[in-house]
Amino acid sequence: MIQNRPAVLSFSGHDPSGGAGVQADIETIVSHRCHAVSVITTLTEQDTENVKKLIPQNPDNIISQATTLMADIPVKVIKIGLLGHPETVLAVHTILKQNPHIPVVFDPVLAAGGGTDLSNEDLIKAIKDLLLPYTTVLTPNSEEARRLTGLDDLTECGLKLLGKGCKYVLITGSHESTPEVSNRLFHAGQAIETYSWNRLPYSYHGSGCTLAASIAALLAQGLDAVQAISEAQEFTWNSLNAAYQTGKGQYNPNRFYWVDDV
Numbered sequence: 001m002i003q004n005r006p007a008v009l010s011f012s013g014h015d016p017s018g019g020a021g022v023q024a025d026i027e028t029i030v031s032h033r034c035h036a037v038s039v040i041t042t043l044t045e046q047d048t049e050n051v052k053k054l055i056p057q058n059p060d061n062i063i064s065q066a067t068t069l070m071a072d073i074p075v076k077v078i079k080i081g082l083l084g085h086p087e088t089v090l091a092v093h094t095i096l097k098q099n100p101h102i103p104v105v106f107d108p109v110l111a112a113g114g115g116t117d118l119s120n121e122d123l124i125k126a127i128k129d130l131l132l133p134y135t136t137v138l139t140p141n142s143e144e145a146r147r148l149t150g151l152d153d154l155t156e157c158g159l160k161l162l163g164k165g166c167k168y169v170l171i172t173g174s175h176e177s178t179p180e181v182s183n184r185l186f187h188a189g190q191a192i193e194t195y196s197w198n199r200l201p202y203s204y205h206g207s208g209c210t211l212a213a214s215i216a217a218l219l220a221q222g223l224d225a226v227q228a229i230s231e232a233q234e235f236t237w238n239s240l241n242a243a244y245q246t247g248k249g250q251y252n253p254n255r256f257y258w259v260d261d262v
Contacts, residue, residue: 012081020206032217049249059091107212133165158186205250
């Protein structure tokens, strides 16, 4: 009998190709034996190669959907992904301000894996002012960290993002030209850990969503932040290592790789 599945709320975009966004979050959250609930921030026109268009949802509807949902279901952790518009940021901020006790994992999606820019300066400013002060774990890739801070050195980026109010910042290194992927964790005014992973051969659709949703689910299961961050990286790497291709572009993480191994 399935009992005591903690609920994780995903604010994220809808990816029709099924590789990223809210579907990636749901697969990851369910894979961790949590219950996934969701509010769509933006519809998208995209395939496995790139994002063609964002179709933001009405901010008032985002607030009302989340408010109704959270009045019924006790949400343990909030995971935030693609936002796409400053008014969407403001809507999510409204919910976070009303629920300051709930941990927040934020994957600041600023560009698509295929290269399409999904942000502008107004969006970045809104994220920094309205969401980072509420963020428990921020998971930018190196390019996003640089855009959020205006800095180049990743150590300086991590420290500056902590200064914006994030409790933990994990900067991922898959976009860097290094033999291994190095992810750096920052907390309490310093860099506290570097994690190194074998670099895998393909480009992947939804890897950032998978990592952030995994951290959120593990927090919901009761792990402390550092343990959740560590185990989520292992889950993500294994999902990417078992990835499969459905279209002409990026590979899809297999977030149920552990079922295939049984």
